[in-house]
Structure formats: C-alpha cells, structure tokens
C-alpha cells in the first residue's frame with residue numbers, strides 16, 4: 001500500500017460496517033500508514049472525513065470541506081446545509097425506521113411487589129418525530145422562537161429533554177443545557193451569559209427514591225437574572241414529579257398546556273443550517289472562576305458523531321445502545337441523544353441512580369432491554385465494584401458486545417473488573433478519551449483494532465483515524481515514548497468547538513496559545529505515548545478536576561468560597577480518591593472573629609451546595625488553616641498543596657514550586673502539615 005489515501009479507501013470499504021472484534025484482517029502497517037498520511041497531508045485528512053460526510057443527508061452539500069484560512073477559527077463543511085433533527089428523525093423514517101423503537105426511557109421508581117420499574121416508556125422514530133414537531137410548532141408559533149435564538153434547558157433525565165433538543169434543532173435554534181445538579185447561582189450565571197429568554201425545566205424528578213424539586217432552584221436563579229437586568233420571557237415546566245411548586249402565572253406555562261390543541265401530526269419544516277448556525281452551546285469548567293461556553297454548529301458535529309458511532313461502537317441496525325451519562329453533559333448530548341439516533345439505533349435513557357433500589361439496577365436494565373453496547377464512567381464502575389458479584393450474576397448480560405468507558409482515566413484494576421464481570425472477557429472494551437471541546441470520541445480501541453493492537457488495561461488506545469494527536473513538551477516538541485507531556489491535537493477535526501460563545505479571545509488563549517509558533521489544540525491533559533503508539537491520558541495538567549466524572553475548576557470553587565462572609569481566603573486542589581477519581585480539598589483561612597468548628601464547616605458546605613451545586617459540595621474536604629502558602633510574588637503554592645494532600649514526603653516537594661527557595665518550601669510544607677495534623681488530632 002503506497003499512499004495513505006489508498007489505505008483509507010481500503011479501510012473504508014471493509015469497515016463501513018466494521019466486522020466484529022474477532023475477525024478483522026487488515027494490517028497494522030496499513031493503519032499506521034493511514035494515520036501518517038493524515039498528519040502529512042491535509043488532502044488525505046479531508047478526504048477521509050468527506051467519505052463519512054457523504055454518508056449523511058445534506059439539503060445542500062458543502063462548498064469547502066475545511067476552511068482553515070483564519071485559524072483557530074476553523075470551519076468544517078462550509079456552505080453545507082444540514083439539520084440534526086432531520087437526520088435523527090425524518091431521515092430515519094425515510095430509511096424505513098418509522099416503527100422502530102428510538103428511545104426506551106425508564107423512570108427510577110421501583111415496584112417492590114412486581115419487581116420491576118414502575119414506568120417504562122418506549123418511543124418509536126415516528127413518535128419522536130411527532131413529539132418534537134409539536135414542540136417546534138409551539139415554540140415557533142406560540143412563543144415566537146426563531147433561528148439563531150438560544151434556549152436554556154434545566155431538565156432531568158426525562159424523555160422531554162431529547163424532545164426539546166430535537167425540537168430546537170429543527171428550528172435552527174441552539175440549546176444551552178445546564179446539568180440539573182447545578183445550583184441556582186450556577187444556573188443564573190449560565191442563563192445570563194447566554195442571554196436565553198426561554199427556560200425549559202421540570203417540577204422535579206426522582207433520585208435515590210426521593211423527589212428532588214427543580215422549580216424552586218429556577219425561581220431563585222431567575223431572581224438573580226432579574227437583578228442583573230435579564231427578564232425571562234417564559235419558563236416552560238414539564239410535570240414529572242407532581243409536586244407543589246412556586247408559580248408565576250404570567251411567566252410560567254406547563255409543557256402539556258403549551259402543546260395542548262396542537263395536532264400531533266403537525267409538521268414544521270427543518271431549517272437548513274450552515275456552519276454559521278449554532279446548534280448548541282455548553283458551559284464547561286476551565287482554569288478561571290467563570291465557566292466557558294463551548295460553541296458548535298451541526299454539520300461537522302454530525303459527521304464526527306456518525307463516524308464514531310460506526311467506528312468506535314460498531315453500530316449495527318439491531319443494537320440497543322445505552323450510555324449512562326446525564327444528557328446535561330457533552331457525553332449525554334453526543335451519545336445518549338444525537339449519535340445513536342443518527343445511526344438509527346435504540347437508545348436507552350434511565351432517570352435515576354445506579355444503586356436504587358439495589359446496586360444491581362444497571363445490570364437489570366441491561367438484561368431488561370438486551371443492551372448490546374454499553375458506555376459508562378470509571379467512577380460508576382469503581383462504585384459498583386464494591387458490591388458482591390452475585391448482584392451481577394443474577395442478570396443475563398450476554399447481549400453485550402461493546403463496553404467502553406469515558407470521563408476520566410480508568411485504573412487497570414477497574415478496567416479488568418469491568419472487562420471480566422460486565423464484558424465476560426468477550427467484548428470490545430476501552431477507555432475512550434475526548435472532551436466537551438472535541439464533541440465526539442477522539443481515541444479508543446475499536447472493533448477491528450483488537451487483533452492488531454492488543455488491549456492494554458487502562459490505555460486510551462489509538463487516535464481515531466482522521467485525528468492527529470501528539471504528546472509534547474513545553475516547547476511543543478514530541479516527547480519520546482514513555483515520557484509524560486501535554487496532550488495536544490495537531491490538526492482540526494470535524495466535531496471541534498468553533499469558538500467560545502461571545503468570547504473568541506478566551507477561545508484563542510485557553511486552547512491555542514500554549515505552544516509558541518504551533519497551531520496545536522491544548523487539551524489541558526497530561527499523557528504519555530508508549531512504544532506501540534498507544535495513548536495513556538494521565539489526568540489534567542491544569543487546575544481542573546474530575547470529581548466522579550464531573551468537570552469542575554478549582555477556581556470556580558475558590559471564587560464561590562471567597563464570597564462567604566466567614567472566608568478570608570482559600571486554595572483548592574484535587575486529591576486522588578479511590579472511587580470518585582478526585583475530590584476537591586479546600587484550604588480555608590477564616591476571617592478574624594471566626595473560629596474553625598464543625599458548625600462553620602457545615603455552614604461552608606451548605607454554602608457550596610447553594611453556589612456550585614450538591615454534587616461537588618458533598619465531596620469537598622474542608623481544611624482550616626491560618627494561611628495558605630504563597631510565593632514571594634503572591635501566587636498560591638498549588639503544587640506544594642497538591643503534594644501535601646497526596647501524602648508526598650518533604651524530599652518530593654522542595655523542588656516543586658518555581659521561584660521558591662528550598663527553605664521557604666520546607667517551611668510552607670511543615671506549616672501546612674502541622675495545620676492538617678492539628679485538624680485530624
């Protein structure tokens with residue numbers, strides 16, 4: 001095989017529906033050559049993605065595959081007209097999937113007598129099409145929503161969330177989904193930044209056997225918006241929990257009332273969306289106190305999702321696909337909703353917690369629907385690993401053939417447990433690396449690859465064909481195998497973010513300015529490549545944590561804490577946790593007049609719950625200190641604090657901080673050790 005282009009042709013011809021894990025025959029050399037060709041030739045890279053793009057339905061094909069004339073503002077499939085809702089419903093119906101189940105939804109409440117969930121709803125592609133058309137109609141005709149608007153969804157895991165997502169896509173309207181575990185303040189900040197005038201929420205939902213109410217949080221958030229000059233036009237409320245909620249009759253409308261009277265057969269034409277139309281924005285944490293909104297359009301995103309559904313998950317027509325992520329995060333956007341529907345699968349959505357009523361709920365779901373492809377997070381695996389394996393053996397998991405993970409590094413022990421107990425050592429399994437910014441999976445082991453590149457527990461495998469990656473040093477030069485460096489993506493890929501919403505400068509600064517003279521996308525992660533070319537992502541290189549799979553910046557926690565009346569100063573770092581991956585530790589200095597006590601601690605925790613949200617607040621470790629160690633120029637000695645919480649020895653830490661004398665580091669180390677020791681004592 002001479003050129004990369006030929007290699008990709010062969011790969012493509014034999015892999016459009018990739019053969020299973022076991023019976024692949026294409027060679028390692030071809031694969032490597034193809035990869036090399038995409039690094040060396042823009043043409044080969046573009047041709048590869050065009051092959052995938054040609055598989056999709058476009059109202060009008062693109063004029064240009066990749067516009068890279070104004071980096072880093074890359075644009076894919078320029079001039080192409082596409083619609084995500086059309087692809088996910090209309091197009092599937094055209095392909096004969098009208099009566100196929102598109103979505104299986106299971107509510108959390110459990111019937112103890114019948115030993116089954118109390119509510120299961122199944123929606124065919126036609127149902128999905130009708131439900132979303134009715135909503136599109138209501139939004140357009142009753143509320144005047146139009147192309148280019150952005151709506152905020154603060155919804156739990158209920159079917160109306162995908163309905164609304166598809167409804168706005170149909171209109172060429174963007175969504176900004178805020179994870180329902182976020183607090184009123186976090187929600188308000190996101191609404192204010194996006195300028196959304198319409199919010200879609202629910203009265204409440206079920207979690208661990210309890211009703212969690214959402215509407216009061218929205219109410220509080222809207223007060224904050226009001227104070228900041230943003231008046232919300234409409235709050236649409238889905239009735240899920242049937243609980244009493246605060247109500248503003250001028251502003252609020254029940255979802256069922258909004259759509260009442262609209263014929264179920266109503267059809268709203270799908271808008272033709274070019275790369276200039278925002279399909280969604282999604283807030284994610286960075287290294288400052290303010291979250292940033294990743295922005296992308298539909299075309300490139302759809303191509304990336306389609307390709308990864310086929311390549312990584314080996315999607316076949318009869319697959320039942322279950323990604324356990326919350327739709328409020330990118331993993332849920334891409335692999336609960338848009339991706340699986342794009343390839344015509346049945347996607348499963350579960351409302352509640354994995355351990356309710358017992359820790360075998362997930363395994364029962366796999367059995368109940370015959371799930372064939374399962375996608376989850378290491379933190380959940382580590383949590384479920386603690387329970388007796390009998391809980392798994394009670395259920396028939398033999399339908400599973402692909403089981404991947406995402407969200408954080410997976411330790412070999414957890415991987416092996418997952419592969420053995422859930423995958424029965426007879427599946428494709430890997431840790432797929434990607435992020436909110438990439439839109440879709442970037443690395444992973446995939447069907448057809450296993451024979452060429454044997455699985456190694458804990459690795460992230462290879463870059464997806466068509467994606468070029470590197471592990472580099474401070475100057476942007478490749479690190480030799482086995483040497484830790486910064487993980488970068490060296491050329492544009494289709495699902496990439498296009499900018500940060502209303503903040504192009506931050507987009508340049510946060511992602512594209514790390515390596516002088518090189519247009520590399522800086523992921524913020526540390527990684528190593530091994531001798532065989534496998535990537536191992538080790539964790540974040542910046543001040544961003546992954547707490548039970550949830551991404552949160554230490555600066556966000558600090559900037560929330562500093563507003564608490566008792567707090568003079570704080571420094572937050574991550575600590576390794578055997579289940580959650582990481583937990584935040586905050587070194588807190590109290591103001592004069594306040595003394596460390598369990599009451600103050602509880603008060604601060606409550607405050608974090610209100611400002612950031614319950615997920616992070618319940619895991620945070622609060623440590624009171626008299627001062628936080630700083631360099632002479634006033635910077636917090638974060639690396640030292642990190643080392644201290646990880647139990648490093650004095651010898652390890654003296655060289656850690658730039659510009660800090662050894663004696664200073666020792667002094668700071670001892671002071672902080674004493675402070676922690678006293679607390680423990």
Ligand code: 6R9
Nearest residue numbers: 406407408409431432433434435436537551
């Ligand atoms: C999809 C998602 C992104 C960060 C990323 C990295 C970590 C994700 C990983 C992984 C090791 C994997 N991460 N997948 N680390 N192995 N398979 O999680 O998006 O929430 O934006 O987080 O998650 O640190 O930079 P997001």
